[in-house]
Amino acid sequence: MPFPDELGPAVAVVDYDPDWPSEFKHLAGRLRAAVGDRAVAIDHIGSTSVPGLAAKNCIDAQIRVPALAPDLVILLESAGFRCRPEPWNRTETSYGQPCEKLVFAPPVGERATNVHVRVTTGPNTRYALLFRDYLRADRDARQAWGAFKQRLAQSVPDLADYGQIKAPATNLLMTAAKRWATQTAWTVA
Template sequence: MPTFEEITRHHDENPDEDPWVVGPPAPETVEVVPYDPDWPRRYLALSAEVRGALGDVVLGVEHVGSTSVEGLAAKDVVDIDIEVADPRDEDAYVPALERLGYVLVIREPSFHEHRCLRLAEPRVNLHVFGPDCPEAIRHRMFRDWLREHPEDRALYEGAKRAAIPGGGNVMDYNARKQEVIREIYDRLFRAAGML
């Protein structure tokens, strides 16, 4: 199990690492839409497909990100975290996921060996981490906090809407809302006695 320090540490990109497997994403219009009650059902169908394709290779599957928080406006993209024994062993999971239509787009050895695969339709970001990964724990904590704290859910939604103007790619949008995300993390870590 990771330490509190490992879980509460924010990730800063490694400037010496190019994470893009197929090149950086093209600029796109970011659209935040009202909460869709179909998102949890979509996740259940997608997670069943992933579990079916990977069998015992997948150790855990979680719906994370904004579409996992009832009432929260979001991009119409389902985020899923999966846990495998070793994310570096791409042969154990990437070919099976490619057969489902996923494309490996991010490889970040310096960031907990994170891998991200994307599905174009429906839009999915499938994040791959190893067992007890601090970032996967953070994702679950953030999701659960927003589910239970409507004031921070509203704060985060406001940050999302404020981050849309300015164009660029999704990474630019994410950077513009980072300050509020870290503020919420600080609050939830303190409430959990981790800071």
Template sequence: MPPPRRSDIATVELIGGIEKRELVLADPDPDWPRIFQIHEYRIRTALGSTAVSVEHIGSTAVPGLAAKPIIDILVLVHDITAEEDYLPPLVNAGYVVRVREPGHRLVRTPSLDTHVHILQVGDPAAADYLLLRDHLRTDEADRLLYERVKRDLLARSWEDMNAYADAKTEVIAAIKQRAREGRLQ
């Protein structure tokens, strides 16, 4: 793989600033995979071979798991610094840039119901997203634990969705550790 075209950005840019949003947990919806497929087609059409991989991640990718009704998608590109290869095509396809931070970009739908995370091939965060998704698909105890923690956290008030996401870090780390240990057995 060729080296990045330039150094990555060094700061976090949250376009539009902090947003106070009502966070709700929805029962599992059998339409979530179909909605992902619609976006996968839209993304692949916009990006062509720039999109090395397009994966459904997050809670809506786990059958039987209650989730915020937001479809999370992981797109891997060869060079995260080459924003000109993926951001304008995604914006032209109807997505809006929300986050630009080192190693990660995020675009979303104007209706705020789909988040597209863009990472570079080989980024450990990509493997972590898939590890968590795949483990929760097969481990009922951890799936129930994760849902319980999310329900407890959503009973509180959050300044923005990022604060809520940060509050889940501890349980997610523990689940990923169990998933890694399970792979070694």
């Protein structure tokens, strides 16, 4: 759930913004400064990481770490990021396996972001990267996914409802993504 300062109007899915990659690059620099060599990698993930894809104007970043540890919360909170407390921001299921994670909101007053901290070898890490790379590679899937999200946002303006309705559709998308990964011998870089 959003923090009170993040509450705004209804869900809006907007056309791709060519500034999103540079906004991610700035965010990644701040995250790298906060966690240092604790990060194996910092990835631009989610819909804003896919050129041409309509998305909510919220940059998603993934920090890949060898293991989740309490000091990561301290490091990120010291940089102003806020750990999201909800259970679904602590555990998620990917490929049928429960996976631990942490999710952070931006510092108060900053642009919408979600910072996902995941174990580098976790299936949820692979899932996020496969989602991005598949939609980057498949123009038809990218256009269909963007159109679906725009229609959904127009008819379901509540963020929680939007997310719950989108989840099963994401699972269908990822079935095609897994086929694509097998066909192309895609691996996590």
